Amino acid sequence: MxxxxxxxxxxxxxxxxxxxxxxxxxxxxxxxxxxxxxxxxxxxxxFPTKEDLLAEVMLDRVHALTGTGERLLTAEDPGAALLEFLTLAADRQQQHDLSVLRDAPAVNERLAGARIRMFGLIDALVDRAREAGAIRTDVTGTDVALLMCAPGHVAAFAPHGGPDLWRRYLAIIFDGLRPEGARPLPVRAPSLG
Amino acid sequence: MxxxxxxxxxxxxxxxxxxxxxxxxxxxxxxxxxxxxxxxxxxxxxFPTKEDLLAEVMLDRVHALTGTGERLLTAEDPGAALLEFLTLAADRQQQHDLSVLRDAPAVNERLAGARIRMFGLIDALVDRAREAGAIRTDVTGTDVALLMCAPGHVAAFAPHGGPDLWRRYLAIIFDGLRPEGARPLPVRAPSLG
Amino acid sequence: MxxxxxxxxxxxxxxxxxxxxxxxxxxxxxxxxxxxxxxxxxxxxxFPTKEDLLAEVMLDRVHALTGTGERLLTAEDPGAALLEFLTLAADRQQQHDLSVLRDAPAVNERLAGARIRMFGLIDALVDRAREAGAIRTDVTGTDVALLMCAPGHVAAFAPHGGPDLWRRYLAIIFDGLRPEGARPLPVRAPSLG
Amino acid sequence: MxxxxxxxxxxxxxxxxxxxxxxxxxxxxxxxxxxxxxxxxxxxxxFPTKEDLLAEVMLDRVHALTGTGERLLTAEDPGAALLEFLTLAADRQQQHDLSVLRDAPAVNERLAGARIRMFGLIDALVDRAREAGAIRTDVTGTDVALLMCAPGHVAAFAPHGGPDLWRRYLAIIFDGLRPEGARPLPVRAPSLG
DNA sequence: TATGAATGAGCATTCATTCAT
DNA sequence: TATGAATGAATGCTCATTCAT
Structure with a gap:
């Protein structure tokens, strides 16, 4: 080029x-x-279509996040590793959400592949954290993948929020995953087919 | 008329x-x-513009929610009352989110007023719950107002999620508000001015 | 309306x-x-698309031509009737050709129907003329349908041609259909499927 | 080069x-x-413009056709020679028509020149054929030049026509030029200025 | 010299909004 | 008052043509 x-x-x-x-x-x-x-x-x-441009933007985000996140698979503290990953995710995602990923398969094969890889990573991080007793037992990787964008989205609602506000909501949501005193979750966990 | x-x-x-x-x-x-x-x-x-129509739709939702919620101010269990309010909110909001509210003041005076009233209600519900020890002490009404839409939004991400999936994420987020074992939240709570 | x-x-x-x-x-x-x-x-x-607009323009032409032409089915002299029809056709078509009709079925059901009706009419006119001995025996209705636009098209080539120039070429082409001294045509007549 | x-x-x-x-x-x-x-x-x-490229393509066709056709000026049978020329023309033109030639002068001086040369040839072929009594007396070279593209154009209309269909319509049109039983043509023959 | 990257005018089409009926 | 016809700015996209490499 x-x-x-x-x-x-x-x-x-x-x-x-x-x-x-x-x-x-x-x-x-x-x-x-x-x-x-x-x-x-x-x-x-x-980029032949606007959608392809968007897909590339998303692909870059997802690749960067997955690449960084995969190093966390060998971290000593699985709970801290998961939190770190969610922090990275929310930080990157602070600007705009990953909702395009929902329709990734229809958009672009590479994007679909990147999504699969990222979801695999999240599954692994969550499994490790669960086995280490750092998070409640009834939470799945898919749950976490879905929750991942919530901090940024919630913070975006606040008209006067500073650029770090998402950290506050990530803390709350991550606290919602802790095992102590957790009551069983209603409704079955979804699959991401 | x-x-x-x-x-x-x-x-x-x-x-x-x-x-x-x-x-x-x-x-x-x-x-x-x-x-x-x-x-x-x-x-x-x-409605002179499409935006005004949308504002009216939102106004109806907010009014209904606020009206129902105000009855919860006198409920016996303040923690349960807050959860009940969030359940009502997510249920209504399941269909489409309240993000328009963020810009409510610019859109429409009546909508801005309704927002103020609803946020007052949320403040009151949160204050009661906090005083009753049902939720962590460092969470504000504004936090809850911002988090209110998250369950529906998170559930909307799941392509194969059933219509009740939001309950799962409301449970997680509400658990994030419980006081046991909560560590202090980072970043100051925002104001909604 | x-x-x-x-x-x-x-x-x-x-x-x-x-x-x-x-x-x-x-x-x-x-x-x-x-x-x-x-x-x-x-x-x-x-008209929802440009193509639909074109189809309507064509439909009007074809309808008008077919309507007028059907009266010729009962004319006394079948050869003169066919010539009269071709004159009408070329006159209308003087301005722009009917080539859109070739793809009519793909464009629009009504246009496809109008084409079928017009081709039926041409078949009938040609059959009558052939039976009356006014045209050569090896010419089909489809041949005539295809030739119908030629006079206008040929005349359109002449940069300085007057508006009636097509009559000259219609005369030549129609003379090509007369039976006297005609040698058998090469290549099979096409179908208009 | x-x-x-x-x-x-x-x-x-x-x-x-x-x-x-x-x-x-x-x-x-x-x-x-x-x-x-x-x-x-x-x-x-x-080629500085797309139009110039097209002009060159046309120039090649016209040159080739004219070159071949000029040999027919000395053929024994002037009528057969004219038919042969039209056959060559339609065969070449089978693929795409010469309508660009109409605007040749505006496009390109060389193309305009080639057109003049080809029309001169056609005039000569037609004159010989007329003098030999092979074609009607009231047909001019310009008429034939205009009619030259018609067989290919007519055949192109048929969606299911074979690649030789133009021969059928050339036969009809050429029969339209024969002297026997021809009635005088209406409208004056055009000039090609 | 050959390349293909860059450009922007132009195209069919959509849609919030205005206005005549 | 209710309607839906009319409008034109805006959009995603194409393509002949120019220009930097």
Whole structure:
């Protein structure tokens, strides 16, 4: 890839990430292009559809998170490792949520694969934490995968919240996973098929 | 208001609530009008903009929730009362989230007022629960108001989740509020000004 | 239909007919709308896609032609009747050709039906003419249906041709159908499946 | 011109001819370039606009046809020679029509020149045939030049027609030129100015 | 010189909103 | 008053053409 094309691609992805984060999926491609300082047509040269651009943005997030998270599999304290992973996740996700992942399989094979890999990682982290007695026994990896975005989402509701507010809600939610005094959860855990 | 106008208004609000719930904010006014069995122009006669229509739908939800919730202020068990309120909230909210409320002041004075009233109620319920030792001491009403939508939002992520899945995540989050073994929360609680 | 809507629809169809005739299928909907003196959105209110608009234009042509042509089925002189039909066809078609009809079935059920009816008419006219000895025996209705547009198309080639030039080429082509001195045609006649 | 440039030019023209024939004038330059196995920029190095590329393709066709046709000027049977020329023309033109020639003067001086030369040839062939009594007296070279594309065009209408169907319509049209029993043509013959 | 990256005008289509009936 | 016709700005996307590498 030519140097200038690579530069434009990077500018584009950065602009897209910021734009999706600020305005959600409804930002126009034209806006993203302008933010990136490139022409509209250039966006489509790099990504054939807007959806593909979004998928790439998500893919980058998911890859980075999974890569970092996999190192936590060998951490000494499984409970702390899980919390660390959720902290990383919420930090990255602070800007915009992962809800696109729900429809990942329909969007893009690579994104679907990245999702599977990340969910596998989460399952492993949760299993280790459960076996170590750090979290309640009736919580599954899928539960945690679903809860993962909640801190950022909750914090986004607060109009005057600082950029670290999500830490507060992650603490509450993670406390909800602790085993002491936990009563059995209602409703069966979902699968992520 | 003439009888038929009132009837149309009711049809319209019901249709809008259902439509927003099913398809999010992107439903077209034309779809809503068709669902309601009225003309598109009639929608704009009742509400000058689509946003105003949405505000009214939210207003109804908030009013109903607040009305029911206020009866819980005199319940015997303040902890159970708070849980009951959150259950009511998540149940109603199961269909579509309250994120519009974040921008309520900019949208509509009445909606802003309803929000203030609901947040006052939540503050009171939380205060009672805290004083009764049912929840951790460092949680505020604002925290709970922000967390209120999380169960529905988290459950909406699960592609194969049943309609009651939110109960599972409400249980986890509510357990995160219990006082036993809770460590102090990081980051200051936000204000909702 | 409201009076103003009907007026706009008529303006639109007239503008579309003229525009398609002058510039082929590549005229933009915006151009057609401007020609008609209506807004772009109005075009799509009347016809959901550009293709549907084109189909309607064609449908009008085909209906008018078939309606007029069916009266010729009872004319005294079958050869003259066929020539008269081809004259009508070329006259109408002078402006733009019927090639859309080739793909009619894929476009629109009504258009497909109109095509079938017109081809039935042509078959009947040709059969009568053949039985009367007015045209060569090895020419089919399908041949004539295909040849029908040729005079207009040929005349359109001449940059300085007058508006009646097609008559000259219709005369030549019709003379090619006469039985006297005709040698058997090569290649089997096609079907119009 | 360097050898590789000449090779690219040849590849490009062959690809363009095939592409225009298959998909009409709407093929994109990118498609043509890919077919030719060269870069898009190279196309524009050889031909400043897409129209110029098309003109060159046409020029080749016209040159080849004229070159072959000029040998027919000395054939023994002038009527058979004209038919042979029209057969050659339709065969070449089977793939895509010569309608671009109508606007040749505006497009390209060389193309305009080629057209003049070809029309001169046609005039000569027609004159010989007329003098030999092989065709009706009131048909001009211009008439034949205009009719030349009709067989291919008519055959292209038939969705299920074989690749030789044009022969059938050439036979009919050529029969329309025969002198026996011909009635005088209406409308003056056009000039091709 | 050849390449393909970049560009932006142009296209069909949607939709909130206005307005004539 | 209720309707739905009309409107045009905005959107995702294509493509001939230009230009940096």
């Amino acid at each position: 030519r140097a200038d094309a690579a530069r434009n691609r990077a500018l584009l992805l950065a602009a897209a990430e910021a734009a999706f984060a600020e305005h959600g999926l409804d930002v126009s491609v034209a806006d993203i292009a302008q933010r990136a300082g490139i022409g509209k047509g250039t966006v489509f040269r790099h | 003439r009888a038929d106008a009132a009837r149309n208004r009711a049809l319209l609000l019901a249709a809008a609530e259902a439509a927003f719930a099913e398809h999010g904010l992107d439903v077209s006014v034309a779809d809503i009008a068709q669902r309601a069995g009225i003309g598109k122009g009639t929608v704009f006669r009742h | 409201r009076a103003d809507a009907a007026r706009n629809r008529a303006l639109l169809l007239a503008a579309a007919e003229a525009a398609f005739a002058e510039h082929g299928l590549d005229v933009s909907v915006a151009d057609i709308a401007q020609r008609a003196g209506i807004g772009k959105g109005t075009v799509f209110r009347h | 360097r050898a590789d440039a000449a090779r690219n030019r040849a590849l490009l023209l062959a690809a363009a001819e095939a592409a225009f024939a298959e998909h009409g004038l709407d093929v994109s330059v990118a498609d043509i370039a890919q077919r030719a196995g060269i870069g898009k920029g190279t196309v524009f190095r050889h």
